[in-house]
Amino acid sequence: MTSCGILVTGGAGYIGSHTCKALAQTGYAPVVYDDLSNGHEEAVLWGPLVRGDIRDTARLTKAMADHDVFGVIHFAGLIEVGQSVHRPDLYWDCNVNGVAAVLEAMRSAEVGRLIFSSTAACYGTPPNDSPLSEDDSLNPINPYGDSKLAGERMIAAYCAAFGLTAVALRYFNASGVDAEGQVGEAHYPETHLIPLAIEAALDATQPLTVFGDDFPTDDGFCIRDYVHVTDLAQAHVLALEVELGASGFEAMNLGRGRGSSVMEVIDAVAKACGRRPAYSLGPRRAGDPPMLVAEPSRAMARLGWTPAFTDLQAIVDSAVAWRRHRRFGAPASLKSVA
């Protein structure tokens, strides 16, 4: 019988746990590999947890062999752009050496398919207001983006040389929460706009800082492409079995292809919470582009992927429902950055 095991590194985290649910619903058997440094044991609901560091090649190899996996979905890593500027050493170590360890373990355990969590940060500052396609130039502007692009390039080289096959999925702004509230978003510190705006609406002691209202956009606030985490999860499941060309490697954008401004997010949070989040205005952050929106047609065509959540309000509503009834994680008020 063909194995249906999938090793999900970082499967105790936000996007990884949602993907484990989608895998289980589709008949796969997820095995979470996570050191729980930023994840939650309570989020591991659809298979076993192997505790380990992503740079531990021997432990990864053993986990792959013990659970007879045929593919790996690699989420584990560090995710904060701001922290990466101050501590690039951590990002090059965890995100780049982590990919190297996963690839070496896959070679040893003879596992053939890898799906990699990549990011819109690989593009850097877009040249214009057009949605970003995979053919746009890749010029990351911070160590986080550098480390993810380095991971992509290492994976592409392994595919060419050693016959692995891989898909790098470049997410835009992951957002929203599982409709049944079984898992959710619980980052500490929280740096994402939607959970911070919800916290500000529900807790007057946690005002939001908005960085810049003078961008060259219709309302002056910067625009991002918010894509629901359950839609992201579905794309990973689809990517596991897609036929790949001769190179064995493809990169694909995952976004709704539609941008929402910071003020549109605040409006949606106000509607969902019945109270407007208080915010103060800060200066623009260095390297914050006015607009980052995906051109997602490659993923739609190649994977047959169609995001179910097309509406920002529905995405925000799901995040508010989780905040009101979350099953794990301390309040997002433990934030350090907005």
Ligand SMILES: NC(=O)c1ccc[n+]([C@@H]2O[C@H](COP(=O)([O-])OP(=O)(O)OC[C@H]3O[C@@H](n4cnc5c(N)ncnc54)[C@H](O)[C@@H]3O)[C@@H](O)[C@H]2O)c1
């Ligand atoms: N959240 C977003 O909007 C977004 C956007 C683009 C790309 N991504 C990428 O998606 C992936 C997952 O993001 P997320 O928001 O779910 O993050 P998360 O922090 O919720 O999950 C990451 C998981 O990796 C684990 N981990 C971290 N370092 C580890 C190590 N050394 N060894 C083993 N496990 C380790 C953590 O414990 C955590 O469970 C990341 O690779 C990130 O770069 C996220």
